[in-house]
Amino acid sequence: SDHVDLDAAIARGITVAEVTFSNSVSVAEHVVMMILSLVRNYLPSHQVVLEGGWRIADCVERAYDLEGMQVGTVAAGRIGLAVLRRLAPFDVALHYTDRHRLPREVEEELKLTFHPTAAEMVPQCDVVTVNAPLHPETEGLFGEELLGTMKRGAYLINTARARIADRDAVVRALRSGRLAGYAGDVWFPQPAPADHPWRSMPHQGMTPHISGSTLSAQARYAAGTREILESWFDERPIREEYLITDGTGLAGAGAHAYSVNASDT
The missing domain is CATH 3.40.50.720 (NAD(P)-binding Rossmann-like Domain)
Structure with missing residues (x-):
């Protein structure tokens, strides 16, 4: 969600959800x-x-x-x-x-x-x-x-x-x-x-960007994406763990992790 302009999403009433909860x-x-x-x-x-x-x-x-x-x-x-x-x-x-x-x-x-x-x-x-x-x-x-x-x-x-x-x-x-x-x-x-x-560089232990991409996590990604879509289409609330914005402001996990410009909300 750091690739999404959250201020713009909130200003336009757009819900932003993600499944990174799946890879914690x-x-x-x-x-x-x-x-x-x-x-x-x-x-x-x-x-x-x-x-x-x-x-x-x-x-x-x-x-x-x-x-x-x-x-x-x-x-x-x-x-x-x-x-x-x-x-x-x-x-x-x-x-x-x-x-x-x-x-x-x-x-x-x-x-x-x-x-x-x-x-x-x-x-x-x-x-x-x-x-x-x-x-x-x-x-x-x-x-x-x-x-x-x-x-x-x-x-x-x-x-x-x-x-x-x-x-x-x-x-x-x-x-x-x-x-x-x-x-x-x-x-x-x-x-x-x-x-x-x-x-x-010396004394490094770098890997490609794989920490959240185990096969176990990928199964949770798929299940989480399906749950979000089904909740949206059925007009049911999206789980707090997946929410970043709810169309009116930061919500769920997003309220904990992010900040937005108050002038835009």
């Missing part, structure tokens, strides 16, 4: 996989096997336990909260920032620390995962300034939108050691050209 589990699992692969130095170790080697010292020189680390998410919506729930059993200290604070019972259940802004949370974390939509407030958020406040040797995972992170600033942070690793599946542009610097 898929993306959350991908995030946890990427965190572990970076922290445990999995990809370089696997490469040693592919090359016929056995350099154990080289494999473990950048490998750590996730247990005990400070891990934070930028945004704790459907995907961000799913990530937090999956990380809790690793005995990490969990942090989050979001424009909407989670219910107290959820914070207590997961032992979450809330931070009003990303700028306040990021310096506290060993691992930061980005699970926010792309909009004017998040575009370029992880630029030179915010990256410079991260712990030296921290990890950044971004499966949200590539333009939330400054492409060249990420490369510089990896080369300088400010970041110990960067992983994600979102690129700008997409498909990424062969010479995209994120393909060759």
